[in-house]
Amino acid sequence: MAISKTTIHAIPATDEVEEPNILIVGATMSPLVKAGGLADVMRSLPLSLKKHGMRVQSILPHYSLISKKIKFKKIGTFNVKFNKKNNRCTLWKLKNWDTDVYTIEHNTYFGGEEIYPTDDDPKTGLKKELIRFLFFNVAVIEAIKKLPEPPSLIHVNDWHSALVPLLEKKMGLGIPTLLTIHNLGYQGVFYARNVERLLGYTIGDGVSTNFLKSGIEHADYINTVSPTYAHEILTEEYGEGLENDLLKRKNNLYGILNGIDVDRFNPAKDPSLKKRYSAQKVNDGKTKNKKALQKQLGLVVADDVPIIGMVTRLFSQKGLDILTRALPHVIESGMQLIVLGTGEKEYEDALNKFASNHPRNVAVLIEFNAALANQIYASSDFFLMPSKYEPCGLGQMISMRYGTIPIVRKTGGLKDTVTDVREQNGTGIVFEEYSARALEEAIERAINLFNNKNQFEDTRENVLEKDVSWELSAKKYKELYETILTQV
Numbered sequence: 001m002a003i004s005k006t007t008i009h010a011i012p013a014t015d016e017v018e019e020p021n022i023l024i025v026g027a028t029m030s031p032l033v034k035a036g037g038l039a040d041v042m043r044s045l046p047l048s049l050k051k052h053g054m055r056v057q058s059i060l061p062h063y064s065l066i067s068k069k070i071k072f073k074k075i076g077t078f079n080v081k082f083n084k085k086n087n088r089c090t091l092w093k094l095k096n097w098d099t100d101v102y103t104i105e106h107n108t109y110f111g112g113e114e115i116y117p118t119d120d121d122p123k124t125g126l127k128k129e130l131i132r133f134l135f136f137n138v139a140v141i142e143a144i145k146k147l148p149e150p151p152s153l154i155h156v157n158d159w160h161s162a163l164v165p166l167l168e169k170k171m172g173l174g175i176p177t178l179l180t181i182h183n184l185g186y187q188g189v190f191y192a193r194n195v196e197r198l199l200g201y202t203i204g205d206g207v208s209t210n211f212l213k214s215g216i217e218h219a220d221y222i223n224t225v226s227p228t229y230a231h232e233i234l235t236e237e238y239g240e241g242l243e244n245d246l247l248k249r250k251n252n253l254y255g256i257l258n259g260i261d262v263d264r265f266n267p268a269k270d271p272s273l274k275k276r277y278s279a280q281k282v283n284d285g286k287t288k289n290k291k292a293l294q295k296q297l298g299l300v301v302a303d304d305v306p307i308i309g310m311v312t313r314l315f316s317q318k319g320l321d322i323l324t325r326a327l328p329h330v331i332e333s334g335m336q337l338i339v340l341g342t343g344e345k346e347y348e349d350a351l352n353k354f355a356s357n358h359p360r361n362v363a364v365l366i367e368f369n370a371a372l373a374n375q376i377y378a379s380s381d382f383f384l385m386p387s388k389y390e391p392c393g394l395g396q397m398i399s400m401r402y403g404t405i406p407i408v409r410k411t412g413g414l415k416d417t418v419t420d421v422r423e424q425n426g427t428g429i430v431f432e433e434y435s436a437r438a439l440e441e442a443i444e445r446a447i448n449l450f451n452n453k454n455q456f457e458d459t460r461e462n463v464l465e466k467d468v469s470w471e472l473s474a475k476k477y478k479e480l481y482e483t484i485l486t487q488v
């Protein structure tokens with residue numbers, strides 16, 4: 001089926017709506033809790049919307065793993081009927097903060113050391129992740145009644161809050177909803193009978209309950225985090241089995257690119273760098289950081305050896321299978337490789353083994369470390385994202401902010417944010433086929449670019465000039481909110 005580009009891209013013009021109040025709901029938010037890009041968006045989108053004059057509030061679980069150093073103010077308590085009990089929750093508000101952030105605390109459901117637990121709850125035998133996020137969805141509905149300013153629109157994000165549109169309808173709150181899909185690969189699928197057991201009522205008619213699918217069906221509008229991904233998810237290749245559900249909603253489906261918080265990711269102010277640098281001093285600044293990081297990680301210290309950096313979850317989505325096959329080529333080509341990430345053991349082991357065989361040219365760090373991530377963004381010559389699919393991707397944008405040239409596969413948001421150096425004002429190396437061979441060729445092209453000093457420095461300039469901020473996209477969200485508020 002042919003999808004017209006305009007259906008997804010163009011947001012219809014609407015009459016101005018007076019000061020809507022948006023409630024953004026999600027599982028994580030920087031700097032409170034972060035597992036990936038969602039946390040960055042949950043932090044930077046509200047901030048940018050606020051700068052555009054919007055009233056925004058956000059809400060997330062009050063995990064016990066949130067640092068006790070962060071101060072909150074108690075707003076009130078409320079009860080949530082769940083698992084045949086009345087569950088007492090506390091609504092908190094983040095203190096001394098530049099946006100309105102609320103958290104829902106419950107002493108058992110948001111406990112533990114993980115955001116996304118993978119094990120079962122010993123008491124009920126149910127998946128902890130189901131209990132946690134089902135509870136969160138129900139609790140959000142109750143929390144809305146307690147918020148000092150009632151929202152005029154609820155904007156939910158990913159499967160962790162995707163039942164809110166259905167529950168909102170069921171409760172008859174009359175508030176329009178938007179679902180943003182940050183990654184279709186994670187849907188939250190559980191046995192319907194377990195969902196019913198916890199909720200005390202049925203919400204579907206199948207054997208399983210799919211949180212994201214429910215959101216796709218019930219949210220008034222849907223968007224994804226890049227125009228290309230918005231098209232891709234309507235196909236069998238990228239639709240993760242939900243392509244037909246999405247096709248049914250394609251008239252209400254948009255693609256809006258994420259941005260990054262350019263104040264937080266700023267090489268001129270970044271406290272984690274050995275040497276801070278502005279765009280004017282990029283070559284000198286990057287060289288100093290590069291040498292410092294090479295030394296720190298035990299690599300050969302040499303400015304004329306290019307570094308490929310990666311900061312990523314180590315999963316096949318991120319292209320780890322083609323990367324592990326192309327690893328020998330990285331070394332043969334004379335590059336150094338620095339990988340920071342956590343994920344599947346198979347990939348962690350393969351990378352660790354490779355690093356121990358090439359300790360002077362490969363460094364692999366299996367941890368989540370924001371400061372080290374920024375040092376890698378600043379010190380690398382190239383930043384690699386060979387993703388199988390990539391809804392938007394923040395890594396390539398952060399790298400560009402630090403003057404680091406991305407090497408990306410032409411998919412989703414990577415396609416929308418990086419232009420190949422063969423084109424005018426190119427910002428990176430873009431390869432198309434998902435194969436180790438195509439990745440090796442891309443690495444070859446990166447080496448050639450590095451050896452052509454003029455072209456390399458021109459590309460670095462293009463990269464630094466690329467607008468990766470929220471400016472444009474916040475305006476698009478504002479327009480989309482206005483559309484929803486006038487049309488629903």
Ligand code: ADP
Pocket residue numbers: 035036037038040311312313340341342367368369370373392393394395396398
């Ligand atoms: P995704 O959300 O799919 O993981 P994105 O590229 O959208 O991928 O966002 C990833 C974010 O998480 C980036 O800000 C990246 O720097 C950060 N990140 C990923 N892994 C790590 C890690 N091991 N340590 C520090 N930051 C990380």
